[in-house]
Amino acid sequence: MTPRTWLLFNAKVGSLTFGMGAITPMYERVLVREHKALTPREFQEILTVCQVLPGPTLVSLAMYLGQRLFGSAVGLLGVFCLCCPGAVWALLFVRFVPLDRPDVRAVFWGFAIVSLILLVDMVIRLLPGLGATHAAGETATLGRLARRVAIAIGVGVAVLLHASMMSVALVGATVCLVAEFAL
Amino acid sequence: MVMTLVRLLWSCFWISLLSFGGIYGAFPELQRVFVTQYGVLTTEQLIDGILVAQMVPGPGMVACTLVGQRVGGLPGALTAFVGTYAAPVLFISGVAGLFDRYRSLVWVRRAEVALRPLVVGFMGASTVTILLQQMHGHPWATVVVAAGASWLYARRVLSPLPLMAVAGVTCWVIFATLSSH
Numbered sequence: 001m002t003p004r005t006w007l008l009f010n011a012k013v014g015s016l017t018f019g020m021g022a023i024t025p026m027y028e029r030v031l032v033r034e035h036k037a038l039t040p041r042e043f044q045e046i047l048t049v050c051q052v053l054p055g056p057t058l059v060s061l062a063m064y065l066g067q068r069l070f071g072s073a074v075g076l077l078g079v080f081c082l083c084c085p086g087a088v089w090a091l092l093f094v095r096f097v098p099l100d101r102p103d104v105r106a107v108f109w110g111f112a113i114v115s116l117i118l119l120v121d122m123v124i125r126l127l128p129g130l131g132a133t134h135a136a137g138e139t140a141t142l143g144r145l146a147r148r149v150a151i152a153i154g155v156g157v158a159v160l161l162h163a164s165m166m167s168v169a170l171v172g173a174t175v176c177l178v179a180e181f182a183l
Numbered sequence: 184m185v186m187t188l189v190r191l192l193w194s195c196f197w198i199s200l201l202s203f204g205g206i207y208g209a210f211p212e213l214q215r216v217f218v219t220q221y222g223v224l225t226t227e228q229l230i231d232g233i234l235v236a237q238m239v240p241g242p243g244m245v246a247c248t249l250v251g252q253r254v255g256g257l258p259g260a261l262t263a264f265v266g267t268y269a270a271p272v273l274f275i276s277g278v279a280g281l282f283d284r285y286r287s288l289v290w291v292r293r294a295e296v297a298l299r300p301l302v303v304g305f306m307g308a309s310t311v312t313i314l315l316q317q318m319h320g321h322p323w324a325t326v327v328v329a330a331g332a333s334w335l336y337a338r339r340v341l342s343p344l345p346l347m348a349v350a351g352v353t354c355w356v357i358f359a360t361l362s363s364h
Binding site: 013014015016023045049050053054055056058059060063064067068072075076079080082083085086087089090091093094099102103106107108109110111112113114115116117118119120121122123126127129130132133134148149151152153154155156157158159160162164165166168169172173176177179180181 | 197198199200201202206207209211212214215219230231232233234235236237238239240241242243244245246248249252257260264267268270271272274275276278279282283286289290292293294295296297298299300301302303304305306307308309310311312313314316317320325328329332333336343346347349350351352353354355357358359362
């Protein structure tokens, strides 16, 4: 794979592919199976890092992969190629679709219901991760699991009460780390 | 105008940096800053932006570009675009190298697992907020459409995009029926 094919690939993904669930497997297919630029394990590790670190996972993933394969400049251009088409599409959409009309709002009501279902599905798929430990295949003790669930609920309630996300993230991260390492 | 754009740039920069996972992780803070604090958007407009972002290709964080467009027109959209994507690019450039070097250490892997409740909490809060928003108006219709869509999704009858189309048409029909009475 060359920098040019990497940039073209990102532009293609950014123009034609919807959602992280669809985009991530495309990266895996092209980099691991087609070009063999990464091993499956390397790809999995990079994906995990991008999911764990703050920031939008997909953008972090594109930057990380581009930087690792071709350096920072190509990584940055890859992110631009990935993000620009969607932004142009979205601006055209809001320019030409009358979002304030009641019948258009009714259609959006349906869209919102489905996005809620997708979100619930994602949260459900994240839940088993609360019962994991750093060792593969090992599960956390009941006490540790209860602490993690309590922290997750506390974070959720704080956010719903409009606490600033920076405060919640800082306090939440501290509590998470204390609960893991000190208790 | 310049101050608005600077504030927009900074807001999008750190909201993006604090969003775990993507746009839904960023939703509570977008709501707090642009709806509650600055009052430049309604929650409904913000959800519209997120929905549009799901209907166009590419990362869902494009919703921030739409927020910028609402706040400051095309210059606002460009500012929000730069602010939103500069954050993860700078952060991952700095941290990924370190993470690469130390990721095999046990305490790093333990820290990764330990921080998971944070992600679940943020996502859970977004779910509740959108749920409460959708229960305004016709809650019974929301429940019925949600139940049907959940069944179709769980049975893998439809993938997300066609499912959105079906739910959108269904809600439009419900709206037209209720309006005609």
